[in-house]
Amino acid sequence: MVNPMLALREIRIATTALLLVHGLIHLMGFLKPWKITAVPQLSGRAIVPLSEGAFRVIGVMWLIAAGAFVAAALLRLMDRESWWLIAAPAIVLSQMLIILQWGDAWAGTLANVLLAVAVALGAGTQQFHEVNLQHARGLLAKAPAGEPPILRSEDLDKLPPPVQRWLEASGAVGRPRAGTVRLVQRGGLRTAPDQRYMPAAAKQYFIVDEPGFVWTVDVTMMRVIPVVGRDTYINGRGRMFIKAGGLVTVADGTGPKFDQGTALRFLGEIIWFPSGALASYITWEPIDGRRARATLTFKDVSVTADFEFDERGRVVGMTAQRYFDGKTLERWVIPIAEWKTIRGIEMPVRGSAIWKLAAGDFEYYQWEILDVETNRTTLWDEE
Numbered sequence: 001m002v003n004p005m006l007a008l009r010e011i012r013i014a015t016t017a018l019l020l021v022h023g024l025i026h027l028m029g030f031l032k033p034w035k036i037t038a039v040p041q042l043s044g045r046a047i048v049p050l051s052e053g054a055f056r057v058i059g060v061m062w063l064i065a066a067g068a069f070v071a072a073a074l075l076r077l078m079d080r081e082s083w084w085l086i087a088a089p090a091i092v093l094s095q096m097l098i099i100l101q102w103g104d105a106w107a108g109t110l111a112n113v114l115l116a117v118a119v120a121l122g123a124g125t126q127q128f129h130e131v132n133l134q135h136a137r138g139l140l141a142k143a144p145a146g147e148p149p150i151l152r153s154e155d156l157d158k159l160p161p162p163v164q165r166w167l168e169a170s171g172a173v174g175r176p177r178a179g180t181v182r183l184v185q186r187g188g189l190r191t192a193p194d195q196r197y198m199p200a201a202a203k204q205y206f207i208v209d210e211p212g213f214v215w216t217v218d219v220t221m222m223r224v225i226p227v228v229g230r231d232t233y234i235n236g237r238g239r240m241f242i243k244a245g246g247l248v249t250v251a252d253g254t255g256p257k258f259d260q261g262t263a264l265r266f267l268g269e270i271i272w273f274p275s276g277a278l279a280s281y282i283t284w285e286p287i288d289g290r291r292a293r294a295t296l297t298f299k300d301v302s303v304t305a306d307f308e309f310d311e312r313g314r315v316v317g318m319t320a321q322r323y324f325d326g327k328t329l330e331r332w333v334i335p336i337a338e339w340k341t342i343r344g345i346e347m348p349v350r351g352s353a354i355w356k357l358a359a360g361d362f363e364y365y366q367w368e369i370l371d372v373e374t375n376r377t378t379l380w381d382e383e
Contacts, residue, residue: 023069029062084122124246160286169313178273178374181206187367236299238262257323331356
């Protein structure tokens, strides 16, 4: 399993180091005109004639730029998305000073170009994250008020035996039903069978009274380029939206085939909140002693998936027919590899997602669940 936190930390450290070193180098532009120490590397000349007093003013501006870069470095080190708001004007001021004293400082332009790219990516990513939060808040606002009812043993009577065993073994009986769900996930994502996995970190929010979710993801492409995405299922409609650096649209999928795909996602992901199996829009029918078929019908979309359970009542996999790349129906399989108890509910915490294609299996996502919490209407980012 690739570690998205490690890749994101590497990017953060590299950007922080560049900001810090670049800022400290700017101090030489202050030390020279103020004659605090000898700086033989600098000639002290400018592209236009300047008096000694003017050079001192320019020196103060070099000091201001240095302080801004160092401040931005500290914010970046602390993983504050607002770091670019300080870095952007620092780059502008720095480049103006470099042009003024081009003979001494021209090499700093390269650092400013690199930092300008980082700032653009940081600004685009932050804006995309803000929109993600708006979608998540809007979704959770649709959840009904009041305490959810307790799941009782008799509520399971009409379910197929393997589904009953699952809910009983999970620990969901005797606990409040899930009205809202939020989870934290990490994993590895790829878009072709011959690619390496890209580290991914995701957060997801569900409402259960009517089916809906907002899934947001941060992916690191080539260990350098941030890619941000959002998969939503709201009011029975699905959308997949992905941007590189929050700036360049990579994918924007909508329409009936995406509605079907996101509805299937919701149906499959009730494995993280088992009481969702009793939602009024889901019906079950037995297949055999270890398998059951679930059908989710909402708005004008109906989707079906087969769930498989082991002798202990744990979900071990799910299979369905889903549109691959929003085009053709293909077999979609979710095998599960590990289970843990999180906040009193035993659930799958590690698995993958696989397309069964004519050309061979395409495992495109490896996932790991880090935390799941039900009946909360606040966002992870707001606590």
